[in-house]
Amino acid sequence: MCQIISFFRIFGKRSIWVYLVRLVFFLNLFFFLKPDGQAQSSDNIPVLIVDGFSNHDWKQTSAVTKWILEESGLFKVDISTVPEDSMARQSWLPTFDRYAVVIQNTNNIHNSSLRWPKEAERALEKYVAKGGGLYILHSANNAFSHWEAYNEMIGLGWRSQSVGRALEIDSQGNIKRYPPGEGRGTGHGERFNALIQILNRHPINQDYPDAWQTVNTEVYYFPRGDAKNIEVLSYANDSTSTQQNWPVEWVVEYGKGRVYNSSLGHLWEGEIFPPAYRCAGYQTTVVRVTEWLATGKVDFPIPPDFPTADSPSLRNPTME
Structure with a gap:
């Protein structure tokens, strides 16, 4: 119960009604779904989530991501929050x-004034270059355009038209590259049920269907960046805006380290465990990505409720 109360307090001061709704959500999250998880052990893979500022609901994003990972039984997750006070x-x-x-x-x-300290930036660069795993979670690829090494680590991100190369997937599955100044800056249309299509097989998506449907997601058009040492894993058609195919997931080699980056995982202020996070495909991918980043291989199985090209698959914590 202490864990639930701690979880609950992260959302700040709101009306008593919002508190009650969120308390019910987390009670269901822990008690109804807990039997599907596995016990924690000393062999769990240690994972750190870094949060503290974002235009998205970073507190709930961290909390639900921690739950998804620890529910798998593979990970022990800590959270480090960048202090709000500039001196701290x-x-x-x-x-x-x-x-x-x-x-x-x-x-x-x-x-742009919200940045990591220079020492923390250098520490992350060194960590990944030496072989660490880095997961760029949704809007984290919007961040830190000033940070040269970060731009190289993420491969592609939310950048202006003049920055880096943009990648598009043509109708034959080939990658089209737009040089700086061509095309548009990064953006997205409406959120919608996107058909994720596999471009390259990888331990992360091994045994996934060639296409699977996720829900209420954003497909970034003209993702731009250094695009060095990059492999695009999947793409989707931006049916609400450009009608073109754009990368959804990609991995990057940085030194000896592995980086995964994706536009999946949108969680906006005011949402509570939204459909995008209830998607069985998304939850499975979060676990498999993190396992691959840590070990270079994936053993976590594809669940029976994994979505298909024709149908999404949502897990409902209220058991309705």
Whole structure:
């Protein structure tokens, strides 16, 4: 119960009604779905989520991501929150080397003054270059355009038309590259049920169907960046805007390290465990990605409720 109360407090001061709704959500999350999980052990893979600022609901994103990972029985997840106070922020320096994977969940797209301290930036660069795993979670690829090494680590992100190369997937499954200045800056249309189509087989998507449907998601058009040492895993058609195919998931080699980046995982302020996070395909992918980042291989099985090309698959914590 203490864990639930701690989880519940992260959302700040709201009306008593919102508190009650969220309490019911987390009670269901822990008690109804817990039997499907596995017990924690000393062999669990250590994972660190970094959060503290974003234009998205970073608190709930971290909380639900931690739950998804620990529910698999494979991981022990800590959260390090960048201090809000600018003076305290300067001394913030996680010990990244204690973890097999770092999940980056900060985004300063609307406030460029919100940055990690230089020492923390250098520590993350060194951690990944030496072989650490880095998970760029949804809007984290919008962040830190000033940070040269970060731009290389993420491969593609939310960048202006003048920055880097944009990648598009043509109707034959070939990658079209737009040089700086051509095409448009990164953006997205409406959220919709997107058909995720496999472009390259990889341990993460091994045995996935060639296409599977996720829900209420954003497909970024003209994702742009350095695009070095990159492999696009999947793509989707941006049916609400450009009508073109754009990368959804990609991996990057940075030194000896592995980086995974994706536009999947949108969670906006005011949403509570939204459909995008209830998707069985998304939850399975989060676990398999993190296992691959940590170990270079994937043993976590494809569940029976994995979505198909014709039908999404949502897991409902209220058991309705």
